Amino acid sequence: MDNGKFIDICKNEVVKYTNDHLDKTDGKQISSDDVYVVWLTKVLQSNKALLxxxxxxxxxxxxxxxxxxxxxxxxxxxxxxxxxxxxxx
Structure with missing residues (x-):
């Protein structure tokens, strides 16, 4: 998978996870604009990222x-x- 597609998928997964675990009474939700990549690598057909x-x-x-x-x-x-x-x- 190319890095651009992988990063988009990762950001969407982090948004879903974070929004599912935020305190609902705060009324706060994040978007992919609130997620950033700290580190990224691609080896053969596998990818890994820290966000x-x-x-x-x-x-x-x-x-x-x-x-x-x-x-x-x-x-x-x-x-x-x-x-x-x-x-x-």
């Missing part, structure tokens, strides 16, 4: 397209902390 949204919820989404099986997988993660560490030589 996030403009929401301040710490969520990110890993989508993988298995070209052999024509299947799309989504893994959803929440970032809790980004901590810098000094490594000893």
């Amino acid at each position: 996030s949204t403009t929401l301040f919820d710490g969520m990110y989404y890993e989508l993988t397209y298995n070209g052999d099986k024509n299947e799309l997988y989504i893994d959803v993660y929440k970032k809790f902390e980004n901590k810098g560490l000094v490594l000893d030589d």
Whole structure:
């Protein structure tokens, strides 16, 4: 699958997932304009991307397209902390 089509599919899946899991009482919904690609790769017939949204919820989404099986997988993660560490030589 070409990268453009893959990104469109990924953004739509992230929108669906996010809107399904937002608190309905807030009345907030996102669109594909609120989703951005952090990282993208294509190897042979498979694609993988990391995406996030403009929401301040710490969520990110890993989508993988298995070209052999024509299947799309989504893994959803929440970032809790980004901590810098000094490594000893």
